[in-house]
Amino acid sequence: MKFWRRQTSHDIVRDGVVAVFPRLWRYSLTLTGRAEGADDLAQAACLRAIEQADRFEVGTDLAKWMFRIAHNLWISELRKTAVRTGGGLVAIEDADLRDLKPGPEAALLNREVMVAVLRLPEAQRATVVLVYVEGYAYREAAEILDIPIGTVMSRLASARATISRMFEHEKGTRHGR
Amino acid sequence: MADRTFTDEELVAFLDGEEEHAPMSAIRAALKRDPVVQQRLDALRIDTQAVADGFATLLEQNRHAPETPVAPPARGFGVPVMAMAASLALAIGLGAGTYLNHKAQPGWLDYVAAYQALYSTETLAHIQQDAVAQQAELDRVAVAIGKMLTPAELDVLSGAEYKRAQVLNFNDKPLIQLTFLTDDGDPLALCIIRSDKGRSARPELSQMEGMSAAVWGQSGYEYLLIGGQDNAQIERYAEAFSEAEI
Incomplete structure (x- = not known):
C-alpha cells in the first residue's frame, strides 16, 4: 500500500475541499464576475487541488492554498476562454446578481x-x-x-x-x- | 497646509491596522494637527464590515456545490450523519475511487471521472446555446484533438440534450469534454482523447466515482462516457456513439 505513506496531505485536501467550497465559489465569483464562470472555476480548482494534494503542506491554510490554485487557474487558462466567450473581464451585470x-x-x-x-x-x-x-x-x-x-x-x-x-x-x- | 508625507497606500495600511506597512504613530500625530490628513483618510474610509457582511450572503448560495455521487449503500452511512455524508461522499468517491478501485497510477479516465463527479444538474442546466454558437465552440475545441464535430452529430441521444464542449488537459495532453444533461437532470460527459492504445470499439461498462461509465476506442481515439447511475442508459448511449463513430 504505497499510497498510505503520503496519505496525510491527501486526506486533508480530500476532506477539506467540501468545507472550503463555499468560500472558493465566492472567490471564484469575484474573479470571473459571472455566476456560471464561478461554477467552472471553483470546480476546476477543487479538482486541481485534489490532483496536486501531495504539494499541499500539512499544517498550512488549506483555503489559502486553494484560493491560490483558483487564482492561477483563472490567470492561466479559464480567463482566456472567458474573454473569448465575452465574459470574465466585463463588469458584473445586475442580471448575474439577480440570480443570487x-x-x-x-x-x-x-x-x-x-x-x-x-x-x-x-x-x-x-x-x-x-x-x-x-x-x-x-x-x-x-x-x-x-x-x-x-x-x-x-x-x-x-x-x-x-x-x-x-x-x-x-x-x-x-x-x- | 499641503500634506505630502503619507501615500494613500500608507493611509490605507493605517486604516487596516497593518502596522508593518504604515507609519502608524506619525499618522496618528499628523491627524491631531492636520485636517488634510483627516480628509484624505475619510476619502479612503469604507465600511469594511458591510463588505464582509454583504459577501457573507454569497456563502449561503449553496449553488453548484460539487456533485456528490451517491455512495453505494454498502458503505453504510448512518442516518445521523446523512447531511455530512452527502458532502463527504465526494471526497470518499474521489479518494477511495482513485486509490482503491483503480490502478495505482491514475490515468486520464480517473482524472475525467473525478472531474465529472464535481458536476451537478445546475452546472449545465443554464446552458442554452443556439446551433451556431455550439458549432463555433466545437470548432474551437476540435482543434485540440484534431477531430471535427457538429452539434447535429452529438444531439442524437433520446432523453439527453447536448450542452457544451470544452478542452481539458491531462498531463499536458488535451482532451475534449462534451457535456449532456439527461431529462432526469443527470450531467453526462463524453470525453475524447487521442490514444493509440488500441482499445476495443465495443464499449466496456464500469463504475467510476459512483457513476456509470463506458470506455471504448476508435481510430486513434479513446472515449469515456460517464455520468448518472443508470448503467443501461450509459450502455445505450455509448453504443450509439460508438456505432456512429463519433
Missing part, C-alpha cells in the same frame, strides 16, 4: 456595497475580497495573488477611494474603517 438569493432586507446596504465591490476592476475586487472578506493580511493576499505587497496596497487604495465616493452619503450613519 438575497439576504435579509436589513442587509440592503451590505448588498449594495457588495455589488459595488463586484463592479470594481478584476484586480481590485479580488484583492478587496481577500483582505476585507476573507480577512487575509496584506502579505497573505500578496502570496495568493503572486504580486508584491505594495501592489496589494495600491489596489486597496484605489478600491477604497472608489467605494468611499459611492457611499459618501452613508458615512454619517455607519462607521467606516
Whole structure:
C-alpha cells in the first residue's frame, strides 16, 4: 500500500475541499464576475487541488492554498476562454446578481456595497475580497495573488477611494474603517 | 497646509491596522494637527464590515456545490450523519475511487471521472446555446484533438440534450469534454482523447466515482462516457456513439 505513506496531505485536501467550497465559489465569483464562470472555476480548482494534494503542506491554510490554485487557474487558462466567450473581464451585470438569493432586507446596504465591490476592476475586487472578506493580511493576499505587497496596497487604495465616493452619503450613519 | 508625507497606500495600511506597512504613530500625530490628513483618510474610509457582511450572503448560495455521487449503500452511512455524508461522499468517491478501485497510477479516465463527479444538474442546466454558437465552440475545441464535430452529430441521444464542449488537459495532453444533461437532470460527459492504445470499439461498462461509465476506442481515439447511475442508459448511449463513430 504505497499510497498510505503520503496519505496525510491527501486526506486533508480530500476532506477539506467540501468545507472550503463555499468560500472558493465566492472567490471564484469575484474573479470571473459571472455566476456560471464561478461554477467552472471553483470546480476546476477543487479538482486541481485534489490532483496536486501531495504539494499541499500539512499544517498550512488549506483555503489559502486553494484560493491560490483558483487564482492561477483563472490567470492561466479559464480567463482566456472567458474573454473569448465575452465574459470574465466585463463588469458584473445586475442580471448575474439577480440570480443570487438575497439576504435579509436589513442587509440592503451590505448588498449594495457588495455589488459595488463586484463592479470594481478584476484586480481590485479580488484583492478587496481577500483582505476585507476573507480577512487575509496584506502579505497573505500578496502570496495568493503572486504580486508584491505594495501592489496589494495600491489596489486597496484605489478600491477604497472608489467605494468611499459611492457611499459618501452613508458615512454619517455607519462607521467606516 | 499641503500634506505630502503619507501615500494613500500608507493611509490605507493605517486604516487596516497593518502596522508593518504604515507609519502608524506619525499618522496618528499628523491627524491631531492636520485636517488634510483627516480628509484624505475619510476619502479612503469604507465600511469594511458591510463588505464582509454583504459577501457573507454569497456563502449561503449553496449553488453548484460539487456533485456528490451517491455512495453505494454498502458503505453504510448512518442516518445521523446523512447531511455530512452527502458532502463527504465526494471526497470518499474521489479518494477511495482513485486509490482503491483503480490502478495505482491514475490515468486520464480517473482524472475525467473525478472531474465529472464535481458536476451537478445546475452546472449545465443554464446552458442554452443556439446551433451556431455550439458549432463555433466545437470548432474551437476540435482543434485540440484534431477531430471535427457538429452539434447535429452529438444531439442524437433520446432523453439527453447536448450542452457544451470544452478542452481539458491531462498531463499536458488535451482532451475534449462534451457535456449532456439527461431529462432526469443527470450531467453526462463524453470525453475524447487521442490514444493509440488500441482499445476495443465495443464499449466496456464500469463504475467510476459512483457513476456509470463506458470506455471504448476508435481510430486513434479513446472515449469515456460517464455520468448518472443508470448503467443501461450509459450502455445505450455509448453504443450509439460508438456505432456512429463519433
